[in-house]
Amino acid sequence: MLEASHISVNYGPIKAVRDVSIDVGRGDVVALLGPNGAGKSSLLSSLVGLVPKNRGTVVFDNEEVSRASTEDLIRRGMSVTPEGRRIFGDLTVGENLRLGAAIRSDKDGIAEDTEKFLDLFPILRKRFNSAARYLSGGEQQMLAISRSLMSRPKLLMLDEPSLGLAPRIVDQIFEFLVTLRQWGLTLLIVEQNASEVLEIADRAYVLSTGSIVFSGTANELSNSGGVMELYLGLEGH
Amino acid sequence: MDYFLQQALNALSLGGEYALLALGLAIVFSVMGLVNFAHGELITVGGYAMFLAVLIFGVKDPLLILPVGVLAAIFFAVLLERVAFRPVRAAPPTTGMLMAFGISIILQNSALIFVGTRPKAVPTAEWLMLDVNIGSLRMPVVQLLEAGVTIGAITLLVVFMRNTTIGIAMRAAAKDFSTVRLMGIRADRVVRTAFAISGLLAGLAAVFIMARRGAVDPFMGFTPVLKAFVAAVVGGFGSLPGAVIGGFALGIAEVTLQATLPSSVAGFRDAFIFSAIAVLLLFRPQGILGERPDFGEKT
Numbered sequence: 096m097l098e099a100s101h102i103s104v105n106y107g108p109i110k111a112v113r114d115v116s117i118d119v120g121r122g123d124v125v126a127l128l129g130p131n132g133a134g135k136s137s138l139l140s141s142l143v144g145l146v147p148k149n150r151g152t153v154v155f156d157n158e159e160v161s162r163a164s165t166e167d168l169i170r171r172g173m174s175v176t177p178e179g180r181r182i183f184g185d186l187t188v189g190e191n192l193r194l195g196a197a198i199r200s201d202k203d204g205i206a207e208d209t210e211k212f213l214d215l216f217p218i219l220r221k222r223f224n225s226a227a228r229y230l231s232g233g234e235q236q237m238l239a240i241s242r243s244l245m246s247r248p249k250l251l252m253l254d255e256p257s258l259g260l261a262p263r264i265v266d267q268i269f270e271f272l273v274t275l276r277q278w279g280l281t282l283l284i285v286e287q288n289a290s291e292v293l294e295i296a297d298r299a300y301v302l303s304t305g306s307i308v309f310s311g312t313a314n315e316l317s318n319s320g321g322v323m324e325l326y327l328g329l330e331g332h
Numbered sequence: 333m334d335y336f337l338q339q340a341l342n343a344l345s346l347g348g349e350y351a352l353l354a355l356g357l358a359i360v361f362s363v364m365g366l367v368n369f370a371h372g373e374l375i376t377v378g379g380y381a382m383f384l385a386v387l388i389f390g391v392k393d394p395l396l397i398l399p400v401g402v403l404a405a406i407f408f409a410v411l412l413e414r415v416a417f418r419p420v421r422a423a424p425p426t427t428g429m430l431m432a433f434g435i436s437i438i439l440q441n442s443a444l445i446f447v448g449t450r451p452k453a454v455p456t457a458e459w460l461m462l463d464v465n466i467g468s469l470r471m472p473v474v475q476l477l478e479a480g481v482t483i484g485a486i487t488l489l490v491v492f493m494r495n496t497t498i499g500i501a502m503r504a505a506a507k508d509f510s511t512v513r514l515m516g517i518r519a520d521r522v523v524r525t526a527f528a529i530s531g532l533l534a535g536l537a538a539v540f541i542m543a544r545r546g547a548v549d550p551f552m553g554f555t556p557v558l559k560a561f562v563a564a565v566v567g568g569f570g571s572l573p574g575a576v577i578g579g580f581a582l583g584i585a586e587v588t589l590q591a592t593l594p595s596s597v598a599g600f601r602d603a604f605i606f607s608a609i610a611v612l613l614l615f616r617p618q619g620i621l622g623e624r625p626d627f628g629e630k631t
Contacts, residue, residue, distance in 0.1 A: 143514070145510060145513070145514075165513045165514065165516075166513055166516050166517065166518045166519070169513075169514065169515065169516030170516050174514075175514050177511060177514060181508060181511040181514075183503075183504040183507065183508065183511070184507070185503065185504075185507060186500060186503060186504055190500050190504075193497060193500060194497065194500055194501055194504060194512070194515045194517070195515060197497050197501065197515045197516055197517045198515070198516035198517075242515075243514075246515070246516060
């Protein structure tokens, strides 16, 4: 589904991502882990074309898209739930969902999908016509994920979906990600919160100071105490 | 009473003109952070297009000439975006502003060189200059139309911004353009639409300015857009409802002072208005509806 090879991202003299290659297969749930400042978000932004890559190639859905614009990548079936949710606070919940479906023109399908997410998250139905900034953090995250699904993506990339949320809400979010997996979606999840995401991921990459220091199955990572302790601040099994 | 209604219509039509222009400035500023000082040249371009249309078609057909002014302003706004502002979109805001100044100077001087320094007469259609009698009231058609067209244009704009995907995207882009792009909405399309709307509003204003002046000259856009800029600042720069409120407030203030000041000080009308604005901005630097700049962390 997504093969990124030898990606480098520089911000001026700062090398945020150095020669990173990752591979996400169709239907996979892949975790991209690492401490704060490891370059996870930079890598994600470069994959979706928001920041320029200095080197590297990206193949998405069997097509080379290294130089495609963000808009094109979204139209080809990528979608991003950005860090900090980035919902449109002045817009209503309904308008947020509508913009999520901006690349589609099948009115019936859009209405059907909207209903689907309103059923899944009843609070969004209740607040459908009020400004999205009045939602709580967790509700905003559900709106943000729903919005990024409104384009019917093939690959959903989530940047720190648990950031700043209470543990109970985090559980709820990850439960929903399991549902998405059952729907057959391919997920790339960037997280600092390794323990939760490793429960649902098939494979994982660990990034530190811009380079990949581990790649393997989620199980292998959970069992490699050194990596877990050194980079993720967790005790391995 | 009649005198009051007459002045009220004056205020409404002048305020409408400012509101149309201030909205055009605000809509471009809100989506791309550009203060378009070349906005006034859209009026001038509309005026010269009407002058050209009169040369070609004759005066007989105002219904042909008025749309020419509006369409020329729209076309020119979109053209400016494509050739001048798009290449500097990623640059710091001052670059765009200097670009706008440069364009303004180039256009004014092109008009001086190629058309001439003297104003060119564009005869106004006769029916626009008529008065209609409502009871004991005599209302100039052009003012009634201007007030009506302004209200109509603002209503349509509200409907557009609330009910179309691109309109909603423009509102979202005012706060967070990169997330709008993450929705797959093309940045170029959002910006082009903003310029087209600003051109449409400037074109409508140009038609009425031309009807009142009856002539076009290279610098005719300067004063109206200066006023519109003030109106937009008073309303809260970048806020669309603020631009409308600021425009009408300025129009009402000007007409009220004009009508009530003794003739010995009437010449200082603008000085009174600008003093009042200075005081307002001391207490509300963000304007009537503007938001305080957020210097803290942005989410």
